[in-house]
Amino acid sequence: MTDGATAIPEVQALLRVLAAGRDVAEMGAAYGETAAIMAETARSVVTVERDPERVALARERLAGSKNVELLEGDVWEQLRGRGPFGLVFVDGGLRPVTDERWEAILALVERGGLLVKDDMSPGRPIDGDEIREFLLRAPRLAATEVVVAPGMAVILAALIG
Numbered sequence: 004m005t006d007g008a009t010a011i012p013e014v015q016a017l018l019r020v021l022a023a024g025r026d027v028a029e030m031g032a033a034y035g036e037t038a039a040i041m042a043e044t045a046r047s048v049v050t051v052e053r054d055p056e057r058v059a060l061a062r063e064r065l066a067g068s069k070n071v072e073l074l075e076g077d078v079w080e081q082l083r084g085r086g087p088f089g090l091v092f093v094d095g096g097l098r099p100v101t102d103e104r105w106e107a108i109l110a111l112v113e114r115g116g117l118l119v120k121d122d123m124s125p126g127r128p129i130d131g132d133e134i135r136e137f138l139l140r141a142p143r144l145a146a147t148e149v150v151v152a153p154g155m156a157v158i159l160a161a162l163i164g
């Protein structure tokens with residue numbers, strides 16, 4: 004399935020590499036497509052989706068992925084206290100963006116672990132972009148924008164402090 008709710012193939016390919024050997028958390032499973040791809044290389048994947056119809060489809064899609072745990076509900080409730088993870092894919096539930104939410108996300112990431120924020124428009128200024136302002140300026144993160152396809156970038160960050 005490749006509607007707008009699923010990461011584009013270039014992002015999926017990047018995540019498949021970054022997930023290798025790691026415990027992964029995905030915020031927003033949608034139909035389970037990207038979770039299935041990350042599960043090919045990850046040690047484990049925990050993915051959360053709040054839409055019951057999507058959860059049902061994701062459950063079917065992920066039935067063969069034995070290292071995936073699909074949780075139904077709100078990502079902030081379901082992931083609280085979990086981890087730490089070597090890779091957190093931030094792909095649902097972030098807005099409205101708050102400092103508390105960023106702290107909750109960073110609490111999920113192990114030291115040296117990675118965070119990926121999808122769906123960024125390439126080349127935008129940092130100032131005035133609440134996602135770039137946090138990820139590209141937080142002293143605890145080393146982060147960069149990676150253009151993965153025409154018109155599509157991700158922010159890739161590592162927790163360093």
Ligand SMILES: C[S@@+](CC[C@H](N)C(=O)[O-])C[C@H]1O[C@@H](n2cnc3c(N)ncnc32)[C@H](O)[C@@H]1O
Pocket residue numbers: 007008009010029030031032033034035036037038051052053054057076077078079094095096097
């Ligand atoms: C862009 S889609 C995820 C796509 C998926 N990561 C993929 O690439 O296959 C975002 C999903 O996040 C879900 N979502 C949004 N807010 C959420 C929340 N607070 N808790 C759980 N899921 C949420 C939406 O229902 C939607 O299916």
